[in-house]
Amino acid sequence: MSLVNHRFTLAARPVGLPKPSDFAYGEEPVREPADGEILVKNRYISLDPAMRGWMNEGKSYVPPINLGEVFRALAIGEVVASKDAKLAPGEHVSGVFGIQEYATVAAKDATKIPPIAPLPVFLSTLGMPGMTAYFGLLDIGRPQAGETVVVSGAAGAVGAVVGQIAKIKGCRAVGIAGGAEKCAYLRTLGFDAAIDYKSTDVAAALREHCPNGIDVYFDNVGGDILDAALARLARHARVVICGAISQYNATGRMTGPSNYLSLLVNRASMTGMVVFDYAARYPQAITEMAGWMAAGKLTSKEDIVRGLETFPATLNKLFTGENHGKLILEV
Amino acid sequence: MSLVNHRFTLAARPVGLPKPSDFAYGEEPVREPADGEILVKNRYISLDPAMRGWMNEGKSYVPPINLGEVFRALAIGEVVASKDAKLAPGEHVSGVFGIQEYATVAAKDATKIPPIAPLPVFLSTLGMPGMTAYFGLLDIGRPQAGETVVVSGAAGAVGAVVGQIAKIKGCRAVGIAGGAEKCAYLRTLGFDAAIDYKSTDVAAALREHCPNGIDVYFDNVGGDILDAALARLARHARVVICGAISQYNATGRMTGPSNYLSLLVNRASMTGMVVFDYAARYPQAITEMAGWMAAGKLTSKEDIVRGLETFPATLNKLFTGENHGKLILEV
Numbered sequence: 001m002s003l004v005n006h007r008f009t010l011a012a013r014p015v016g017l018p019k020p021s022d023f024a025y026g027e028e029p030v031r032e033p034a035d036g037e038i039l040v041k042n043r044y045i046s047l048d049p050a051m052r053g054w055m056n057e058g059k060s061y062v063p064p065i066n067l068g069e070v071f072r073a074l075a076i077g078e079v080v081a082s083k084d085a086k087l088a089p090g091e092h093v094s095g096v097f098g099i100q101e102y103a104t105v106a107a108k109d110a111t112k113i114p115p116i117a118p119l120p121v122f123l124s125t126l127g128m129p130g131m132t133a134y135f136g137l138l139d140i141g142r143p144q145a146g147e148t149v150v151v152s153g154a155a156g157a158v159g160a161v162v163g164q165i166a167k168i169k170g171c172r173a174v175g176i177a178g179g180a181e182k183c184a185y186l187r188t189l190g191f192d193a194a195i196d197y198k199s200t201d202v203a204a205a206l207r208e209h210c211p212n213g214i215d216v217y218f219d220n221v222g223g224d225i226l227d228a229a230l231a232r233l234a235r236h237a238r239v240v241i242c243g244a245i246s247q248y249n250a251t252g253r254m255t256g257p258s259n260y261l262s263l264l265v266n267r268a269s270m271t272g273m274v275v276f277d278y279a280a281r282y283p284q285a286i287t288e289m290a291g292w293m294a295a296g297k298l299t300s301k302e303d304i305v306r307g308l309e310t311f312p313a314t315l316n317k318l319f320t321g322e323n324h325g326k327l328i329l330e331v
Numbered sequence: 332m333s334l335v336n337h338r339f340t341l342a343a344r345p346v347g348l349p350k351p352s353d354f355a356y357g358e359e360p361v362r363e364p365a366d367g368e369i370l371v372k373n374r375y376i377s378l379d380p381a382m383r384g385w386m387n388e389g390k391s392y393v394p395p396i397n398l399g400e401v402f403r404a405l406a407i408g409e410v411v412a413s414k415d416a417k418l419a420p421g422e423h424v425s426g427v428f429g430i431q432e433y434a435t436v437a438a439k440d441a442t443k444i445p446p447i448a449p450l451p452v453f454l455s456t457l458g459m460p461g462m463t464a465y466f467g468l469l470d471i472g473r474p475q476a477g478e479t480v481v482v483s484g485a486a487g488a489v490g491a492v493v494g495q496i497a498k499i500k501g502c503r504a505v506g507i508a509g510g511a512e513k514c515a516y517l518r519t520l521g522f523d524a525a526i527d528y529k530s531t532d533v534a535a536a537l538r539e540h541c542p543n544g545i546d547v548y549f550d551n552v553g554g555d556i557l558d559a560a561l562a563r564l565a566r567h568a569r570v571v572i573c574g575a576i577s578q579y580n581a582t583g584r585m586t587g588p589s590n591y592l593s594l595l596v597n598r599a600s601m602t603g604m605v606v607f608d609y610a611a612r613y614p615q616a617i618t619e620m621a622g623w624m625a626a627g628k629l630t631s632k633e634d635i636v637r638g639l640e641t642f643p644a645t646l647n648k649l650f651t652g653e654n655h656g657k658l659i660l661e662v
Contacts (some may be wrong), residue, residue, distance in 0.1 A: 227587070239597045254557070256587030264572045264603030272595030 003030035006072045007100030014055055017319055022055070023071070023312045031104045033083045038110060040093060040103045044304070045329040046123040047073070049220075051186050052248040071099040071311075074128060077331075078120050079110075087112065088280035093292050094122055099311050101331055116290055117300075124326035125293065125300035126286050128275055129157035132242060133218075134285045135278040138169075140240045140271050141216035145170030148210050150229055153220030153245060155182035157326035161289075162218045163191045164298050171216075174209050176202060176225055178321045185324065186287065189299055201229040213237070213266075222247045223255055224305050230259035239263075239270040245319065301325030334361035338431030339402045339642050345386055348650055352384070354402065354643045355471040357513060362435045364414045369441060371408035371434045375635070376660040377403070377454040378646050380551075383579040396457035402642075405459060407450050408662075410441075412604075418443070425453055430642050447621055450629075455657035456618050456624065456631035459606055460488035463573060464549075465616045468493050471571045471602050472547035476501030479541050481560055484551030484576060485525065486513035488657030492620075493549045494522045495629050502547075505540045507533060507556055509652045511533040516655065520630055534559040544597075547571070554586055555579045570594075570601040570633055576650065632656030 011024040033039045054065045054072055065072050074095040084107030087093065091115040093110035098102035113122050124130060136158075143149050149166035153159040154175025167190045174193045175186040183194035193209040195202055196272065202225055213234030215306050219226050222244025230239070247254050263270055278285075290321050292298035296322045303325045305314045310329070335358050342355040348464050364370045367511050385396045385403055401438055406428035410420050415438030418424065418544050424441035428434035455461060467489075480497035484490040485506025497504040498521045506517040506525045514525035526533055526541040537545065539597045544565030550557050553575025561570070578585050594601055609616075623629035634656045636645045641660070 029452070222592075241592070243595070244592055247592075254589045254592065256343075256585040256589040256591050258585045260587050260601070261553075261572070261585065262574055263601060263602070264574070264605065267603055267605055267608060269600050269602040270591070270594060271600040272598055273593070274595065274598055277598060 003102060004028070004265050005030045005102040006308060007098065007145045009057060009068050010065045010071055010170050010307075011067070013057060013067070016311070017316060018052070018055065018072070018312065020312050025309060030102045033104050034083055035083050035102055036107055037083055038079050038087050038093070039081040039114075040075075040095070040097055040105060041080045042075045042077040042097050042101055042103065043076040043331045044077075044120050045073050045097075045099060045121055045308075045331060046127065047311075047318060047327040047329055049245045049248060049318050051245055051275065051315060052319065059082070063329060072096060073099050074123065075103070076106070076113060076122055077103070079246050082107070092119060094127070099308070099329070101308060117293065120291075120302045120304060120326070120328050121300050123328055124157050126265060126289060127163055127326075128291055129326055130161050130300075131278060131282055131285055132273075132275040133158045133161035133165060134241050134289060136240045136273045137165050137216070137218060140236050140262055140273050141218060142168065143169050143171045143216045146172075147215035148174065148212060148234070149218065150174045150176065150206065150214045151211065151218040151220070152176040152225050153243070154186055154191065155324065156220060158242060159218070160186070160222055160301065160325070161298070164189055164292075166216075167191075168292060168297055172210075174206075174214075176221075185301075197225060203231060208231040216240070217246070218242060221245050222257075226257050230257055230262040232244045233262050233266045233268050235266050235268075237266055237268040239268065241270060241272040248319065264314040265302065304330050306330045309311045334433060335359070336361045336433040337432055337560060337639060338429065339639075341386060341396045341402055342398070344388060345561055349383070349386065349643065351643045353591055356640060357558045361433045362410055364435050365503050366414050368414055368435055369410050369418050369424070370404075370412040370444060370651070371426070371428055371436060371437050371441065372402065372411045373406045373408040373428050373432055373434065373662045375408075375451050375454055376404050376406040376422075376428075376490055376639075376662060377458065378642075378649060378658040378660055379459070380576045380579060380649050382646060383650065403427060404609070405428045405454065406434070407444060407453055408434070410546055412611060413438070414463065423450060430639070430660070432639060434516060434523070451633045451657075451659050452624075452631050452634060454659055455488050455633050456492055456629065457620060458657075460632075460657055461492050461620055462609060462613055463604070464489045464492035465604040465610070465620060466494060466606060467571045467573050468496050468547070468549060470609070471604050472549060474500050474502045474547045474571050477503075478546035478564070479503040479505065479509065479543060480547040480549065480595070481505045481541065481545045481548040482551070483507040483556050483560070484574070485517055485522065487551060490551055491517070491520060491632065491656070492629070495520055495623075497547075498522075499623060503541075503593065505537075507552075513655065516632075527581060528556060537563040552576050552577070553588075557588045558590045561588055563594040564593050564597045564599050566597050566599075566600040568597055570599065572601055572603040579650065633659050635659045635661050637661045
């Protein structure tokens with residue numbers, strides 16, 4: 001075996017939007033697996049907003065990527081060589097395999113993918129974004145039938161699932177997304193209303209589409225949209241803080257929500273969630289969501305871009321809002 | 332009976348810090364009580380940060396004071412005439428009696444004061460500030476023994492009680508207040524540490540005094556101090572939003588907490604509270620707190636200023652941080 005691995009490493013810590021020189025593309029020989037290890041050939045790699053945070057120094061919920069280190073990423077691949085009895089060549093696994101063609105990892109760090117859905121769905125609705133939507137909405141948001149659920153970044157991998165689960169739970173679902181095309185997509189998913197923040201006054205649209213206020217606001221974006229939602233909270237509302245993509249490339253001080261005192265007036269709460277905390281319950285959520293998908297109640301959409309070498313440009317689609325559905329790199 | 336009532340009405344909606352011309356001092360004949368009403372001679376009037384919000388137009392948790400209306404205030408007075416069988420002249424009652432000498436009100440809107448503590452204490456530790464501290468800390472903050480509780484505005488009527496209850500519950504109590512004198516006062520109350528925000532880098536002091544992070548942060552002030560506390564949260568911290576006195580006189584856009592994503596990283600929550608929601612449980616809280624006072628575990632401090640006519644200047648002591656303990660106007 002004399003395979004060559006191509007991979008991206010972090011070359012520099014970006015200021016603002018990442019640029020090509022912040023990444024280095026290179027090659028190296030593939031390392032053969034030792035006892036207890038497997039060699040995985042990556043098939044699909046997940047590109048996520050959280051990656052921007054990993055490029056910065058400093059404390060977050062996971063450590064930063066070191067300079068010179070292979071860029072961290074969740075991926076799905078095929079086992080091509082195994083020195084572990086539990087995984088055989090030909091099986092599909094997911095794990096933190098990085099932005100590269102091949103990964104040599106401990107078998108215990110790989111999760112077998114059951115053949116119940118196409119592989120990319122396990123990076124999307126049955127993967128981290130789906131888990132984030134499921135636990136963020138149901139555990140933190142606790143929506144009750146008849147309540148109004150608003151989600152920002154609604155056409156994204158997390159947001160689209162949040163709105164669909166809200167509908168499954170008997171709620172009114174209102175999505176905020178950028179552009180007419182994304183808003184049309186939300187309506188096909190069953191959202192009751194879609195607000196195009198690029199062409200509409202979000203505050204006015206929330207007044208129109210949430211006549212009884214917002215009971216659950218699931219925030220992926222931060223910034224002005226978070227402020228507009230705070231201004232429209234219903235009594236005892238729950239705000240789920242899942243992300244703040246509008247702020248991730250900010251070079252100055254982050255903008256905090258000016259309207260946070262709406263929490264006081266409305267006896268509302270704002271709670272942060274990190275999906276990893278729910279790992280023990282992923283199997284249960286995957287089973288339930290796969291059932292919803294089979295019943296036609298839950299649609300999964302992936303935006304699959306081919307070519308490992310496109311990674312730096314493809315990643316930035318997340319921050320310019322160009323992706324439609326879960327952004328995945330096909331190797 | 333030909334009594335004359337002196338009272339303050341709201342003359343103008345202030346921009347920034349209220350000025351004397353925003354209030355009008357005048358007199359009118361006292362209206363005799365009709366059936367079911369009582370006439371109260373005010374003795375002590377509570378001055379509270381929330382009053383600043385009532386002077387603005389627009390939705391809050393209570394309606395604004397109308398222009399020309401007697402300035403709303405909680406007070407304690409003596410019944411001097413009664414047309415209701417449940418209240419007799421000579422009894423002491425509390426209610427929303429306003430900034431005036433006499434109030435003619437429905438007997439059902441007055442609450443009898445039991446003779447278990449000096450009257451001003453019923454506007455302080457056994458009144459709204461004490462109730463706010465008790466329910467905000469215990470119901471929203473849910474401190475566990477051994478945890479670290481930080482409170483801002485710690486020398487104020489609410490904050491001082493928050494810190495003392497935190498100690499009663501076996502927590503580490505850290506107070507943030509302005510000036511050496513207030514900080515010395517906090518130490519006499521049993522706070523483990525007191526941070527003078529006027530002379531200290533609050534963020535650095537929180538790192539020093541909260542080595543394991545902040546489990547419960549009770550915020551009365553907002554602004555930079557809220558941001559410093561957010562940056563120091565422990566995993567699963569609870570932030571209680573009780574007020575934001577640093578922002579009440581802001582004339583521009585409010586400053587939101589830039590560090591709110593600490594809620595995400597730390598899986599923390601930020602929840603607003605309004606004391607009125609707990610009205611049904613006030614008697615239970617008063618009983619428990621009166622017991623702590625009798626046992627010497629809880630100290631109440633009032634800053635009593637004599638003279639109804641000093642109201643506009645005395646109110647502003649709240650916003651310039653000059654008061655020491657619960658600010659009360661003695662009529």
